[in-house]
C-alpha cells in the first residue's frame with residue numbers, strides 16, 4: 001500500500017491548498033432582461049441569445065393566494 005513516509009503537517013496541507021485559485025465566472029449583463037448571465041450562453045432568465053429567443057420557459061401555474 002502506498003503510504004507517506006513522513007508526517008505531513010497541517011501547515012503544509014494549508015500551503016498547498018492556498019494555491020487553489022478561486023476564479024469567478026465571466027458574467028455579463030443580459031441585454032434583454034438585464035440579469036447577470038454567463039457570456040456566450042443563453043440567458044437562463046429569459047432564454048434569449050444574440051437578440052433571438054431560443055428557449056421558452058415553461059410557465060408554471062402559480063396559485064397566487066394573497067392573504068390580507
Ligand SMILES: [Zn+2]
Pocket residue numbers: 030031032033034035043044045046047048
Ligand atoms: Zn435575459
